[in-house]
Amino acid sequence: MKMRKLxxxxxxxxxxxxxxxxxxxxxxxxxxxxxxxxxxxATDWTPNAGIYYTVEDQHSSxxxxxxxxxxxxxxxxxxxxxxxxxxxxxxTGHNPETPNSGGSYGAGDFAIDxxxxxxxxxxxxxxxxxxxxxIVAGVYSVTEWALGLWGNGGSYGAxxxxxxxxxxTSIVQGDLLGTANLAISGxxxxxxxxxxxxxxxxxMSLSLDxxxxxxxxxxxxxxxxTENCANDSIIVDxxxxxxxxxxxxxxxAGLIGLRVTKGSNGKPIFA
Ligand SMILES: [Ca+2]
Ligand SMILES: [Ca+2]
Ligand SMILES: [Ca+2]
Ligand SMILES: [Ca+2]
Numbered sequence: 001m002k003m004r005k006l007x008x009x010x011x012x013x014x015x016x017x018x019x020x021x022x023x024x025x026x027x028x029x030x031x032x033x034x035x036x037x038x039x040x041x042a043t044d045w046t047p048n049a050g051i052y053y054t055v056e057d058q059h060s061s062x063x064x065x066x067x068x069x070x071x072x073x074x075x076x077x078x079x080x081x082x083x084x085x086x087x088x089x090x091x092t093g094h095n096p097e098t099p100n101s102g103g104s105y106g107a108g109d110f111a112i113d114x115x116x117x118x119x120x121x122x123x124x125x126x127x128x129x130x131x132x133x134x135i136v137a138g139v140y141s142v143t144e145w146a147l148g149l150w151g152n153g154g155s156y157g158a159x160x161x162x163x164x165x166x167x168x169t170s171i172v173q174g175d176l177l178g179t180a181n182l183a184i185s186g187x188x189x190x191x192x193x194x195x196x197x198x199x200x201x202x203x204m205s206l207s208l209d210x211x212x213x214x215x216x217x218x219x220x221x222x223x224x225x226t227e228n229c230a231n232d233s234i235i236v237d238x239x240x241x242x243x244x245x246x247x248x249x250x251x252x253a254g255l256i257g258l259r260v261t262k263g264s265n266g267k268p269i270f271a
Pocket of ligand 2: 056057058059070073075093194197
């Protein structure tokens with residue numbers, strides 16, 4: 001019995017250590033605490049270890065599926081998850097106060113797809129001055145998203161394989177669950193290979209309880225951002241999930257089961 005107890009506590013310790021990461025971010029719109037540098041090198045976008053990220057620093061006019069050059073470039077997105085908090089950061093060439101009229105398309109909202117099944121359940125509201133939806137940094141259980149200008153692959157010039165529904169732009173309808181801590185930087189230069197290009201940075205954190213309130217059960221998820229035209233979008237898939245009590249018990253049962261063997265006297269041996 002003693003060995004069994006020891007085994008359970010060591011597994012518990014391992015399970016919690018695997019997900020407990022003490023990284024904290026100062027939510028100020030400055031991504032130096034993520035490891036993003038300002039050296040004028042392509043490697044500036046590479047963050048610290050333990051942060052999940054996608055980098056697509058583009059410079060020319062075509063951004064796939066649309067055009068717009070640096071002013072519509074969704075450059076890099078970052079995510080970090082610990083036992084209590086999800087933190088997200090974005091680098092973009094898109095001015096957060098870009099108007100949303102007259103052929104100009106404003107900032108979209110952050111969208112999270114639990115289970116990566118194409119349905120985005122959670123939204124974090126970005127609210128430029130033109131935006132009439134919701135509250136600043138509101139976290140919503142979303143029932144309706146606006147979509148961009150592009151049809152499914154092939155139509156309206158969208159590339160083959162492009163699926164319109166996979167790029168939610170702004171929240172149209174949803175229930176407010178709480179708020180994220182959000183900061184958005186002013187214009188910055190000197191980042192990445194094209195050092196004179198202007199960048200803006202979004203930085204935010206939110207309690208995992210808000211994800212749970214929207215139905216998250218610990219499964220992996222995607223985080224997506226684009227402008228209201230969806231001319232360029234970016235997505236990150238943080239693979240780490242925090243074990244819920246139920247999955248932890250299953251994990252323990254599985255591990256213990258594997259380690260129990262029958263001795264010659266028919267009694268179990270805990271190895
Ligand atoms: Ca920061
Ligand atoms: Ca760029
Ligand atoms: Ca989903
Ligand atoms: Ca919005």
